[in-house]
Amino acid sequence: MALTLITGGTVVGPTGRSRADVLLDGEQVAALVRPGDTTLGVDLASVAETVVDATGKYVIPGAVDPHTHMELPFGGTAASDTFETGTRAAAWGGTTTIVDFAVQRTGERVQDSLAAWFAKAEGSCAIDYGFHQILGGVDDDSLKAMDELVTEGITSFKLFMAYPGVFYSDDGQILRAMQKAATNGSMVMMHAENGIAIDVLVRQAIERGDTAPYFHGTTRPWETEEEATHRAIMLARLAGAPLYVVHMSAKQAVATLARARDDGWNVFGETCPQYLYLSLEEQLGARSEEWGDFEGAKWVCSTPLRSRAEGHQDELWRYLRTGDLSVVSTDHCPFCMKEQKELGLGDFSKIPNGIGGVEHRLDLVYQGVVDGKISLERWVELCCTTPARMFGLGDRKGVLTPGADADVVVYDPAGHTSIGYTSGADAAHGNRKTHHMNMDHSAWEGFEIDGHVDVVISRGKVLVSDGEYHGHPGHGQYLRRSTSAYLR
Ligand code: DUC
Ligand code: ZN
Ligand code: ZN
DSSP states (O other): OOEEEEESOEEEETTEEEEOEEEEETTEEEEEEOTTOOTTSSOHHHHOSEEEEOTTSEEEEOEEEEEEOTTOEETTEEOSOOHHHHHHHHHHTTEEEEEEEEEEOTTSOHHHHHHHHHHHHTTTOSSEEEEEEEESSOSHHHHHHHHHHHHTTOOEEEEESSSTTTTBOOHHHHHHHHHHHHHHTOEEEEEOOOHHHHHHHHHHHHHHTOOSTHHHHHTSOHHHHHHHHHHHHHHHHHHTOOEEEOSOOOHHHHHHHHHHHHTTOOEEEEEOHHHHHOOHHHHHHOOBTTTBGGGGGGGOOSSOOOOTTTTHHHHHHHHHHHTSSOEEOOOBOOOOTTTTGGGGTTOGGGSOOOBOOTTTHHHHHHHHHHTTSSOHHHHHIIIIIHHHHHTTOTTTSSOOSTTSBOOEEEEETTOOEEOOSSOHHHHTTSOOOOOOSSOSSOTTTTOEESOEEEEEEETTEEEEETTEEOOOTTOOOBOOOOOOTTOO
16 A cells, blocks of 8 residues: 655644654555654665655644535525535535435435435545435334444434524424434534424514615524523433534523533534624625625524624633533535525525635644644644544544554644635736635635645545645545444
């Protein structure tokens, strides 16, 4: 098997950092070696087929994004990244594994919906991928299907307390699915927003003429997130099941989660970069020549962005530090402005919900290290190790230990990453597109990151180096997942 040696770097994991060379043997990590170590009697650099110089850089496990929606059908359209374009963009940003969501809609067989998602992904992905299953219709058949899917490596199920008539489950359905999860060892992932109350607020806003994108956020106030989070925790407790609350944005909801954790309950929370950095006020102020105040549609997602004046963003960083939030995912769900977001011109409730960010998570969370909000080790833990362990991939992904998959990122702390779509001098010559996601804009335009993803390796194959892409569709393999390492 081909040997790859990554030399001169600082290897960073969730428990610490050390100077070490990393030897990859084919698709697996073979060893971490002290620099200059001669006890093996071999000059590794001379026998390795590929040598990557990581001097002055961090060497970390390939990042794991446990929450993406490639090609998700939503609001009469579909997320604009295919598995091909979305996983290529992920690779550019140092993410070497995604866990996407297969979607069962009411009336559909779970197994049929899963087969459709396998068909979309197979042969298309640049990086490894697994699936969670969205249950849009909990009934006897789908409960039975949960058992079957767990044996096929789909060990987590997302339910929605929002989107009545689309993905919504009522409390009885949620309780039944949680009871099933308690028996088969799977993890229930919850979209925790009170969708029934939100629909009333949305209708009232539209009737008042409050139709601009900003009102998406004001009609999904923090109370609707906190109430649903509390209810989900109580239902999980009744069922004796663990719970993972996705895309948390309201500090009050995380406080409720943190209290349950303090009481010893097996509940976990995830947030996303958009909730750490962006705010409702910025969405309110967003204007452009092209779109007027509809510019704010770029940041319509659910849960919504929260008020900076209320301090949600700082609190979320604090909860990342304390461990009450366990994971940063992207909830990557990209829609173009043209023909997609613009479906909601004149009625924010018709704007497809979602932000694209699969390419930027590692950089954006790294900026939190530079800004002193989290440690270097916590960065790796939040973006790589915990997502892998949370979703049954911990043996292979999120760590650099012998036998793990040879998924590696060389990250340059002295590098720089400008995220733009159009900017500065280049704007005069047309759009300056700095991302690889299939989007006609970027929710992250103007962000400057004090670091850079230099080299990305997936199962021993170099996907990105020297600013060039070497990957191809079909390199990525399906990952049959075990149950979560965080079950009790
Ligand atoms: N939230 C989004 O923003 N998009 C897709 C689904 C979701 O829950
Ligand atoms: Zn959701
Ligand atoms: Zn989502």
